[in-house]
Amino acid sequence: MDPKMQTRHLDFYYGENQVLKRVSLNMKERQITAMIGPSGCGKSTLLRVLNRMNEVIPDTRLQGEVLLDGNDIYASGVDVVEVRKRVGMVFQQPNPFPKTIYENIVFGPKMLGRRDKAYLNETVERSLRAAALWDEIKDDLSKSGLALSGGQQQRLCIARALAIEPEVILMDEPCSALDPVSTLKIEELMQELKKQYTIVIVTHNMQQAARVSDWAGFLLMGELVEYAETNEIFSRPQDKRTEDYITGRFG
Amino acid sequence: MPSHVVVDRTAKHVVLICASASFVILGAIFIFTMREGAPALQEIGLYNFLLGTEWRPGQEMFGILPMTVGSILVTLGSMVLAIPIGLACAILLAEVASFRVRRLLRPAVELLVGIPSVVYGLVGMLLIVPAVREIGGSGFSILAASLVLTAMVLPTIISISEDSLRAVPKGYKEAALAMGATQWQMIWHVQVPAARSGIMAGIVLGMGRAIGETMAMIMVIGNSPIIPTSPLSQGRTLTGNIAVEIMYASGIHRSALFSTGVILFLIILVLNTVATFALRRGLKAHHVA
Amino acid sequence: MSPKSVQKIAKVFIWGGGAITVAVLLGIILYVLIQGLPSVNMEFLITPPKGGLSGEGGISTATVGTLYLLGITLAILLIPGIGAGIYLAEYARDNRPTRMVRYAVETLAGVPSIVFGLFGFALFVTALHFNFSILSGALTLVCLLLPTLIRTTEEAIRAVPRSYREASLAMGASKWQTIRHVVLPAAMPGIVTGIILCAGRIVEETACLYVTMGGSAAMPTSLLKGGRTLSLHLYYLAMDTNAFDKAMGTGAVLIIIIIIINAVTNLLSQRFQAKMRGG
Numbered sequence: 050m051d052p053k054m055q056t057r058h059l060d061f062y063y064g065e066n067q068v069l070k071r072v073s074l075n076m077k078e079r080q081i082t083a084m085i086g087p088s089g090c091g092k093s094t095l096l097r098v099l100n101r102m103n104e105v106i107p108d109t110r111l112q113g114e115v116l117l118d119g120n121d122i123y124a125s126g127v128d129v130v131e132v133r134k135r136v137g138m139v140f141q142q143p144n145p146f147p148k149t150i151y152e153n154i155v156f157g158p159k160m161l162g163r164r165d166k167a168y169l170n171e172t173v174e175r176s177l178r179a180a181a182l183w184d185e186i187k188d189d190l191s192k193s194g195l196a197l198s199g200g201q202q203q204r205l206c207i208a209r210a211l212a213i214e215p216e217v218i219l220m221d222e223p224c225s226a227l228d229p230v231s232t233l234k235i236e237e238l239m240q241e242l243k244k245q246y247t248i249v250i251v252t253h254n255m256q257q258a259a260r261v262s263d264w265a266g267f268l269l270m271g272e273l274v275e276y277a278e279t280n281e282i283f284s285r286p287q288d289k290r291t292e293d294y295i296t297g298r299f300g
Numbered sequence: 301m302p303s304h305v306v307v308d309r310t311a312k313h314v315v316l317i318c319a320s321a322s323f324v325i326l327g328a329i330f331i332f333t334m335r336e337g338a339p340a341l342q343e344i345g346l347y348n349f350l351l352g353t354e355w356r357p358g359q360e361m362f363g364i365l366p367m368t369v370g371s372i373l374v375t376l377g378s379m380v381l382a383i384p385i386g387l388a389c390a391i392l393l394a395e396v397a398s399f400r401v402r403r404l405l406r407p408a409v410e411l412l413v414g415i416p417s418v419v420y421g422l423v424g425m426l427l428i429v430p431a432v433r434e435i436g437g438s439g440f441s442i443l444a445a446s447l448v449l450t451a452m453v454l455p456t457i458i459s460i461s462e463d464s465l466r467a468v469p470k471g472y473k474e475a476a477l478a479m480g481a482t483q484w485q486m487i488w489h490v491q492v493p494a495a496r497s498g499i500m501a502g503i504v505l506g507m508g509r510a511i512g513e514t515m516a517m518i519m520v521i522g523n524s525p526i527i528p529t530s531p532l533s534q535g536r537t538l539t540g541n542i543a544v545e546i547m548y549a550s551g552i553h554r555s556a557l558f559s560t561g562v563i564l565f566l567i568i569l570v571l572n573t574v575a576t577f578a579l580r581r582g583l584k585a586h587h588v589a
Numbered sequence: 590m591s592p593k594s595v596q597k598i599a600k601v602f603i604w605g606g607g608a609i610t611v612a613v614l615l616g617i618i619l620y621v622l623i624q625g626l627p628s629v630n631m632e633f634l635i636t637p638p639k640g641g642l643s644g645e646g647g648i649s650t651a652t653v654g655t656l657y658l659l660g661i662t663l664a665i666l667l668i669p670g671i672g673a674g675i676y677l678a679e680y681a682r683d684n685r686p687t688r689m690v691r692y693a694v695e696t697l698a699g700v701p702s703i704v705f706g707l708f709g710f711a712l713f714v715t716a717l718h719f720n721f722s723i724l725s726g727a728l729t730l731v732c733l734l735l736p737t738l739i740r741t742t743e744e745a746i747r748a749v750p751r752s753y754r755e756a757s758l759a760m761g762a763s764k765w766q767t768i769r770h771v772v773l774p775a776a777m778p779g780i781v782t783g784i785i786l787c788a789g790r791i792v793e794e795t796a797c798l799y800v801t802m803g804g805s806a807a808m809p810t811s812l813l814k815g816g817r818t819l820s821l822h823l824y825y826l827a828m829d830t831n832a833f834d835k836a837m838g839t840g841a842v843l844i845i846i847i848i849i850i851n852a853v854t855n856l857l858s859q860r861f862q863a864k865m866r867g868g
């Protein structure tokens with residue numbers, strides 16, 4: 050089966066500072082790919098490149114290809130809005146808008162031009178169910194998104210990302226601001242979501258990568274040192290540097 | 301092209317046009333006042349205009365030295381009181397006062413900014429002018445104007461000084477206190493010197509406000525275009541000169557008033573540049589530290 | 590002198606500064622209210638002033654003039670002011686044109702009211718033949734207030750967390766959609782505070798209006814008619830007549846308006862700060 054997303058010889062620069070070096074990576078459909086690596090190695094950068102959020106930052110440069118279903122998302126004529134609609138993103142800090150829960154979720158569809166009430170209502174329920182939040186807050190849809198607990202806020206953000214029916218979901222350390230119970234909930238949720246979506250997650254937490262992912266990649270100073278199936282990489286790392294990192298003998 | 305791209309581009313251009321409005325207005329002000337003022341400067345000559353001691357429009361005498369001196373005197377006069385009071389109040393707000401005192405004092409300072417200048421002028425006419433009259437003269441005087449201005453420039457000095465006192469890094473202050481300095485020693489020998497540039501900026505901007513004040517000055521200064529010889533004598537400011545005469549002036553007289561505006565504009569430009577410079581330097585000092 | 594006694598003297602100096610500031614403020618407010626409120630009654634509010642050298646009558650046309658001027662000025666001011674604020678906060682890169690705009694905004698903010706008046710007098714009153722009118726006054730005020738609104742708008746927009754923008758963009762919203770539907774709503778209380786600040790300035794401003802509005806005491810029936818604001822009215826009463834009681838009455842009305850405006854501004858900005866902290 051062809052990979053859902055692919056990077057080929059990806060170089061990325063902030064100004065003169067190169068933070069991704071010839072990264073080639075396949076992300077399989079309906080699988081969870083985890084990126085691990087020490088702080089500052091370029092994990093977040095790689096993730097942002099996958100839905101062109103890097104373009105928000107001025108003075109950056111990219112070389113190489115990023116393919117979604119075999120088509121380069123950076124090719125000229127490709128609409129960035131279309132890319133971001135297909136590749137959703139969940140951030141490290143839960144960041145609901147200071148609007149009601151309902152408005153948070155219908156925001157994306159509305160921006161993409163969907164106006165009919167029935168569809169929007171249906172989307173709210175579907176997304177909240179998919180994010181395992183529906184039962185907890187179905188009676189509070191007009192409450193502010195900021196009034197929820199941290200874990201609920203993060204699941205609201207996941208629901209919000211699901212509302213635009215993406216194909217790929219990018220998650221940048223989605224649990225690092227959460228307590229263990231909420232973390233567990235999100236990890237369970239990811240197992241559910243992967244039945245339908247392709248997921249790429251960045252995490253600092255090696256156990257988490259081992260628990261949730263099917264594939265794992267180890268980034269070091271912008272270089273993809275090793276990329277393999279998760280149990281492979283954790284039981285039989287091929288590269289000395291990977292081994293050092295996952296056994297904690299590193300940085 | 302997708303429609304959202306078109307909307308995006310249009311929006312960007314619209315806000316860009318909005319942003320250039322300020323620049324256009326600034327340019328237009330400069331050009332208009334210059335153009336209207338130029339004939340007078342040509343006729344009178346820059347030297348006679350700036351240093352002439354007689355302003356008698358009826359006799360075609362247009363020297364603005366009396367007004368320049370008047371403006372400078374009331375500005376300096378107001379600073380004599382406003383600087384110590386303002387600095388003390390800023391220290392109180394930034395360092396000494398409890399949260400509750402601050403919560404009362406800050407709105408008071410803000411309210412001082414909001415009071416219309418004609419109200420300051422009116423209170424000056426009815427309270428300060430009669431009081432000055434007790435000392436001598438008509439009461440309408442440089443002294444009365446300086447006192448009215450003191451109240452008007454206080455908030456500028458206070459709020460900018462407070463901000464820069466607050467911006468002094470905690471580390472400095474704690475180091476001083478840890479070495480056994482009293483709170484006042486810490487404030488006077490560490491905090492105030494560190495905030496020096498910002499305090500200077502506050503004072504300079506306060507002077508800018510004083511030079512620019514118009515209506516309150518007209519109401520208490522007497523408006524005689526003479527070089528004041530004592531705090532009790534009358535005078536006229538550059539701003540007042542314009543406001544009092546522009547409505548009926550024509551020809552070279554009108555042009556001379558516009559030239560007065562140009563001078564005022566240039567003075568403010570210099571003061572603002574000095575203040576901006578001081579503020580930037582203040583910021584830099586803390587970044588290095 | 591021992592450090593202890595210096596400290597004591599310093600305390601007197603510091604608290605003295607605060608006390609004088611409060612005393613000046615309370616002194617002015619109480620004096621104007623006590624002297625002015627006795628002449629403020631219904632009749633005073635709804636009778637037109639006689640105008641000219643007569644101090645008789647009330648303040649009805651001046652009140653209408655103030656409101657009229659307020660409405661027109663804000664109507665013209667809002668789009669360029671907020672638009673420029675958006676540009677500086679969201680689009681401006683650190684390049685030459687941006688620095689020129691910033692320099693212009695900073696400089697304009699310091700230009701004295703009477704210089705704006707001269708400009709308005711030369712351009713609007715004379716060159717464009719709007720004569721002494723509400724319109725000339727309003728356009729002059731727009732030039733004067735633009736920097737204030739631009740600065741407050743820019744600050745309010747900058748206070749909106751970046752994460753809101755990222756979330757919106759990541760969902761496929763375009764830049765303008767993000768500004769329009771996420772950033773501006775979040776910044777709205779701050780922007781409204783800025784607008785109220787401008788309203789306060791319109792009420793208190795006198796010098797630039799003195800030379801552009803003409804000061805007619807009649808009811809302003811159109812944009813191209815002259816008129817007077819409450820502040821201008823006070824000035825005419827104080828300088829051209831002996832009706833100091835009426836001037837004080839007008840002053841009392843002005844002070845009350847300004848106190849209300851300040852209270853609303855404070856309330857709003859507290860709310861805004863709480864909101865930005867995620868309350």
Ligand SMILES: Nc1ncnc2c1ncn2[C@@H]1O[C@H](COP(=O)(O)OP(=O)(O)OP(=O)(O)O)[C@@H](O)[C@H]1O
Nearest residue numbers: 063068086087088089090091092093094095106253
């Ligand atoms: N906006 C930016 N401008 C310039 N340099 C940046 C920017 N963002 C990140 N960098 C640099 O790029 C490198 C990679 O950053 P990135 O955020 O991708 O690392 P990361 O692996 O996600 O780290 P962390 O685990 O701490 O989140 C870092 O050296 C960082 O300093």
Ligand SMILES: [Mg+2]
Nearest residue numbers: 092093094221
């Ligand atoms: Mg990161």
